[in-house]
Structures are given as structure tokens and as C-alpha cells.
Amino acid sequence: MRFLTRALLLIAALLGLVLAVVLYYVINPDLPVYVPAEQVHYLDQWTEQDRQTYYFTPQGTEVKGLRYDWFGALELPFSEKRFATPEYLARFGFLVDPKQHATPANPGNLPVGFTQHTNPGSNERYLDITCAACHTGELRFKGQAVRIDGGAAHHVLPSSVPTLRGGSFGQALVASLFSTYYNPWKFQRFARTVLGENYDAQHEQLRTDFKQSLNTFVHEAWNDTHRGLYPTQEGPGRTDAFGRIANAAFGAGVSEKNYRVANAPVDYPQLWDIWKFDWVQWNGSAQQPMARNIGEALGVGATLTMFDAAGQALTGDARYPSGARISDLHTIEVTLQGLKAPVWPQELLGAIDRSRAAQGKTLFARNCAGCHVPSVEKTPERDVLLLKNLPVAYIGTDPNTADNIFNQRYDLSALKWDPKELAALNVKVYPTAEVPLDTSHVSMTTGLAYITAFVEARAYRDMKLTPAQTLEFDGFGLPISVREERTYRARPLDGVWATPPFLHNGSVPSLYQLLSPQDERAATFYTGSVEFDPRHVGYSTENFAGAFLFDTKISGNHNSGHEFRTGPLGNGVIGRLLQPEERWALVEYLKVIGGPLDTQLQ
Ligand code: HEC
Numbered sequence: 001m002r003f004l005t006r007a008l009l010l011i012a013a014l015l016g017l018v019l020a021v022v023l024y025y026v027i028n029p030d031l032p033v034y035v036p037a038e039q040v041h042y043l044d045q046w047t048e049q050d051r052q053t054y055y056f057t058p059q060g061t062e063v064k065g066l067r068y069d070w071f072g073a074l075e076l077p078f079s080e081k082r083f084a085t086p087e088y089l090a091r092f093g094f095l096v097d098p099k100q101h102a103t104p105a106n107p108g109n110l111p112v113g114f115t116q117h118t119n120p121g122s123n124e125r126y127l128d129i130t131c132a133a134c135h136t137g138e139l140r141f142k143g144q145a146v147r148i149d150g151g152a153a154h155h156v157l158p159s160s161v162p163t164l165r166g167g168s169f170g171q172a173l174v175a176s177l178f179s180t181y182y183n184p185w186k187f188q189r190f191a192r193t194v195l196g197e198n199y200d201a202q203h204e205q206l207r208t209d210f211k212q213s214l215n216t217f218v219h220e221a222w223n224d225t226h227r228g229l230y231p232t233q234e235g236p237g238r239t240d241a242f243g244r245i246a247n248a249a250f251g252a253g254v255s256e257k258n259y260r261v262a263n264a265p266v267d268y269p270q271l272w273d274i275w276k277f278d279w280v281q282w283n284g285s286a287q288q289p290m291a292r293n294i295g296e297a298l299g300v301g302a303t304l305t306m307f308d309a310a311g312q313a314l315t316g317d318a319r320y321p322s323g324a325r326i327s328d329l330h331t332i333e334v335t336l337q338g339l340k341a342p343v344w345p346q347e348l349l350g351a352i353d354r355s356r357a358a359q360g361k362t363l364f365a366r367n368c369a370g371c372h373v374p375s376v377e378k379t380p381e382r383d384v385l386l387l388k389n390l391p392v393a394y395i396g397t398d399p400n401t402a403d404n405i406f407n408q409r410y411d412l413s414a415l416k417w418d419p420k421e422l423a424a425l426n427v428k429v430y431p432t433a434e435v436p437l438d439t440s441h442v443s444m445t446t447g448l449a450y451i452t453a454f455v456e457a458r459a460y461r462d463m464k465l466t467p468a469q470t471l472e473f474d475g476f477g478l479p480i481s482v483r484e485e486r487t488y489r490a491r492p493l494d495g496v497w498a499t500p501p502f503l504h505n506g507s508v509p510s511l512y513q514l515l516s517p518q519d520e521r522a523a524t525f526y527t528g529s530v531e532f533d534p535r536h537v538g539y540s541t542e543n544f545a546g547a548f549l550f551d552t553k554i555s556g557n558h559n560s561g562h563e564f565r566t567g568p569l570g571n572g573v574i575g576r577l578l579q580p581e582e583r584w585a586l587v588e589y590l591k592v593i594g595g596p597l598d599t600q601l602q
């Protein structure tokens with residue numbers, strides 16, 4: 001008996017200890033403090049109206065059923081302060097203006113990219129995370145902020161797997177939802193704010209709906225954790241986009257046999273000029289803008305129905321209703337066509353050394369242009385930039401994302417796809433398969449192409465688009481092409497100075513380090529700060545409270561490849577060793593490449 005009592009006491013003490021640790025980090029989340037900038041400077045990239053359209057047009061994503069008004073009314077776990085204040089959300093790396101206030105486009109006074117939508121036939125307003133949340137950047141220098149529209153976000157939005165030290169958005173949000181549900185005083189204040197005069201009539205229903213949303217969060221966190229889906233911590237500014245989309249569409253959507261470990265976090269790429277690229281994505285695997293955007297919306301939480309209420313696969317014209325907002329996606333895509341690359345603001349970040357930049361320009365022509373200056377194919381609709389795609393084995397950067405996308409196979413036979421129907425879809429797979437598609441063994445990009453093709457065709461039918469409108473919505477009449485290759489793509493470098501850290505996995509903190517051999521690059525560094533270093537061109541990598549330790553030894557984080565080093569080309573070496581003076585000259589040139597100063601250099 002004494003043994004049993006002791007064992008129980010020990011277990012109780014251990015549980016108490018775990019609870020104390022969890023509570024400690026809920027009260028003191030491991031987040032950077034927010035220091036407001038003196039002023040946010042916008043560069044001349046597009047009009048203010050374009051900016052507002054881009055920041056707040058919804059795309060149809062839902063954050064596990066969270067309503068817009070709920071989000072605004074949530075309190076922090078141990079205080080009556082609101083969760084969704086600009087100052088608090090800024091600590092997760094979301095972008096706000098100092099002294100910002102609610103506007104018609106942003107009535108909840110939320111950060112860039114946080115917006116709302118209602119679905120047809122319903123008044124429920126859902127919180128909607130749109131493109132701008134991930135594709136807008138900001139640099140800080142001497143107390144000033146420089147906003148980079150279409151640039152790379154540096155937030156911790158996607159991380160859903162609880163870590164002991166906390167610090168992720170999902171974890172903090174669940175802590176708030178949890179305490180609001182289980183603390184009766186909190187829930188009452190919350191419900192009165194949300195419902196106003198309808199409190200008496202509707203608070204029971206609100207409690208039921210709220211619990212459902214909370215359950216979805218907890219279920220996903222448990223699913224991701226016990227399956228060990230995301231072993232490589234993403235940290236600020238990264239997400240395993242393809243891995244997460246595949247787990248949502250094929251795992252949660254079709255069969256739990258299809259969950260795969262996603263250990264390949266990637267940076268948020270910059271979006272200027274992407275509408276001219278022949279292929280998009282870090283690995284150059286996708287082509288049609290609408291299908292790309294639908295796939296992304298599904299990954300970020302747009303609803304998708306592939307089975308009926310009885311669990312039978314939808315067939316024929318019933319395939320596939322989705323919450324992705326086709327018309328809004330088109331609006332955003334067209335708006336992005338007006339986005340210009342950011343031009344280095346000399347008055348804020350320091351003067352350009354023109355003679356050094358001119359030396360850099362010459363070096364660039366010799367050592368870089370072969371890969372980074374695309375040839376141009378003129379078509380009536382646009383100048384298509386034909387980008388170079390390099391085999392992973394040659395470029396030598398971290399292979400995980402290219403390998404996962406290339407290697408993984410999924411069992412989609414439950415969807416009952418008929419080969420004749422697939423052949424009628426607007427999908428092209430390169431290289432062309434020699435055998436008919438085996439639906440129990442489908443690759444990531446091909447599976448996504450067919451799902452998005454069904455969603456797109458269904459939406460276009462419902463909207464009754466004319467053939468001409470269809471070509472326009474698709475984007476330049478492009479088919480839903482996917483390219484199955486193990487490659488990374490060399491993009492044009494206009495505005496690249498504004499998008500640290502570098503390479504597809506953000507493993508190299510500055511341009512200077514990218515031009516240095518791997519053994520001169522930092523093996524570990526801290527991320528989470530957007531304090532800009534205009535000399536090396538990167539963010540500050542110093543430690544600070546709430547910083548994330550980026551360790552390049554971890555799978556998915558390797559900082560190998562794209563090296564200029566003495567030795568034979570290939571296996572990650574792409575050019576001769578560059579002397580420090582040459583690296584500085586190239587860095588100076590990369591500050592102005594493609595901009596107005598570039599043409600004046602000689
Ligand atoms: C949750 C964050 C997130 C949201 C929201 C998001 N994206 Fe992305 N986007 C990414 C990531 C990460 C990648 C890189 C994926 C890859 O290539 O592996 C990406 C890639 C892209 C690319 C390819 C860029 C290139 O260099 O080839 C385009 C274009 C793009 N996104 C446009 C959009 C548009 C338009 C929207 C809204 C309709 C959107 N994204 C919403 C995270 C996001």
C-alpha cells in the first residue's frame with residue numbers, strides 16, 4: 001500500500017510540475033518584446049489603394065472556424081487584456097503600424113493580412129488569413145521601419161506543434177481559447193462583447209460553436225505532435241508549405257495513411273515579378289496562377305469537401321466544393337501584377353558606393369548572370385521570364401523540400417478518380433508519365449494538381465464563367481502544369497536585398513555570407529529580429545530575449561551549396577572563390593540591381 005501511495009504521490013508531483021512549467025510559459029510566453037517603430041516608411045511599389053486591396057482582400061481561409069468577432073474579443077489567459085491588440089500580435093512578428101486604428105477595410109484593427117469573409121448563405125464572419133500575412137516584409141533600421149510589400153514575412157504563424165518554451169502563435173491562441181472557455185467570468189465578458197444585446201438568446205449556442213473550434217485546434221495539435229509530423233522547428237519566417245498542404249489535403253482530407261513527416265521549412269518568397277515567371281515555387285514545379293493560389297488557400301485552411309455526409313466519395317459534377325474565393329484570388333493576382341520591386345532607400349539605409357557597385361556589376365555579369373538573368377520570351381499577354389532550374393545535386397543546397405516533393409507518394413484511391421475524367425481536366429504533368437496514373441501511388445504535385453483542377457472547374461461552373469473569362473481567371477490561359485524534377489530555381493535578383501535570410505530554407509543570414517564558402521558561413525545564428533544590417537545585407541543575428549536559434553546542422557536547415565570556392569564545379573560549388581573585396585562589390589551591386597541606379601553604373 002505504502003508503495004502505491006508513494007507512486008501516486010510521485011505521479012501527482014510530476015504532473016503538478018509539468019502544469020507549473022506550462023502555466024509559467026503561458027503567463028510569460030517566450031516572445032520578443034514589441035518596440036514600435038518611430039515611423040513606417042512605404043516604398044514606391046504601388047498605389048495606396050493596391051496596398052489596401054492586397055492587405056485585406058480575403059481568400060477564403062478559415063482559422064479552424066474562428067469567427068472574426070471572437071478573435072477580437074478574446075482575452076489573454078491571466079488578464080483582461082485583449083489577445084488581438086496590435087501590440088500583442090506584433091510580438092509574433094505580424095506587421096502593424098504604430099498608432100494604427102480601425103479602418104473600413106480593417107475594422108478589427110488587426111495586422112497586415114488578417115481579414116474576414118462570410119460564406120454564401122450565412123452571416124457568420126470568419127477570420128481569414130490572406131496572402132499579405134505571409135508575403136509582406138518589414139526591415140528596421142535606426143528606429144525606422146521600412147515596409148516591403150510582397151516581401152518575406154518573418155512571423156511564427158504556422159507552428160502548431162507545442163514546444164516546451166512556447167512562443168508560437170498557435171500555442172498562445174489555444175491558451176487564450178482554453179481559458180476563455182473554462183473560466184466562466186472570462187467567457188461571460190467574451191460573450192457579452194461578441195453578442196451584445198443578443199446575449200441572452202444566443203450565448204448557449206456561442207458556447208457550443210466556440211467549443212467546436214477549440215476542439216479542432218486541440219485535435220490538430222495532438223495529431224501533429226503524436227505523429228511527429230514537423231520535427232524541424234520552423235521558427236520565424238518559415239513554413240513547410242508543400243508538406244503542410246499535402247498533410248491537409250491527402251492526410252486530413254483523404255486518409256490518415258497519407259500523413260508524411262514534413263521536415264523542410266522554406267522561406268516566404270517575394271512576389272514582385274512572379275506573374276512573369278514561366279514556373280513558380282522554389283523548386284519550379286507549378287505554373288497556373290489560379291491553381292497555385294487555390295492549392296495554397298486549401299493549405300492555409302479553405303474548406304474542401306471530397307466526401308458526402310455518408311463518407312462516399314463525391315463524383316462527377318459534385319466534385320469539389322471549396323471555400324476558396326475564386327473571384328478574390330483573381331483580384332489579388334491581378335493586383336500583384338502592379339507590384340514593383342523595392343528600391344534601396346538611400347536616405348534611410350545609407351548611400352550606395354557607386355564605384356564599388358559598378359565593380360560588382362562587372363563581377364555579376366561574369367559569375368552570376370548565366371543563372372540569374374533569365375531569357376525573355378515575348379508573348380501577346382506578357383514577357384515570360386524563362387528561369388534556370390538547377391538539379392539539387394549540382395546546386396547542393398538543402399535537399400529536403402525538393403526531395404520530399406519529388407519522392408512522396410499518396411494513396412488517393414478512396415477518391416475514386418476515373419482516368420477518363422482526369423484526362424479531361426486542364427492538367428499537364430512533365431515529364432509525361434509513361435504508364436497510366438495509379439491512384440494508390442500519386443505524387444504530391446500531381447495529386448494537388450488534380451484536386452485543385454476539380455475545385456477550379458467546379459467553381460468556374462458555379463460562377464458561369466465564359467471561355468474568355470476562364471482563360472483570364474486561369475492566368476494567361478495557362479494549363480495546370482506540374483513539373484516533377486528534383487531542382488531549385490534561380491530567380492532574378494531585383495529587390496533581393498530586402499528579403500533576408502537567403503536560400504529557399506533561409507539558412508544563410510546575409511548576402512555577404514552567401515558569397516562566402518560554407519565554412520565561413522554562420523553554423524548557428526539567431527532569427528526573429530528584423531533589425532537590418534545594411535553592410536552585410538541581412539538581419540541582425542545576435543541573441544535576444546525570445547530569439548530562435550537556427551541550427552544549420554538540423555535536417556532541413558543545411559546551409560550548404562551555392563558556394564564560390566576553389567575546386568571543381570558541381571556538388572554545391574558553382575563558381576571560383578571570390579575575394580572579400582569582390583564579395584563586397586557584389587553586395588553593393590545587389591542593393592541596386594534592376595533599379596534606377598543600375599542603368600547608370602559603368
Ligand atoms: C501561410 C503563408 C502563406 C500564405 C497565406 C500565402 N503564401 Fe504564397 N507562399 C508561401 C510559401 C511558404 C511559399 C513557398 C513555397 C515553396 O515554393 O515551397 C509560397 C509561394 C508562393 C508563390 C511562388 C513564388 C515563387 O518565387 O515562385 C507565389 C506566386 C505565391 N506564394 C503567391 C501567393 C498568393 C497570391 C497568396 C494568396 C492568394 C499566397 N501566396 C498566400 C506562403 C504563403
Ligand code: HEC
Nearest residue numbers: 367368371390395397488489490496501502503504574586
Ligand atoms: C549555377 C547557377 C547559379 C549561379 C552561377 C549563381 N546562382 Fe545564385 N542561385 C542559384 C539557385 C538555383 C538559387 C536557389 C537556391 C536555393 O534556394 O536553394 C540561387 C539563389 C541565390 C540567392 C538567394 C535568393 C533568395 O531569394 O534567397 C542569391 C542572393 C543569389 N543566388 C545570388 C547570386 C550571386 C550574387 C551570384 C554570382 C556571384 C550567383 N547567385 C550565382 C543559381 C545560381
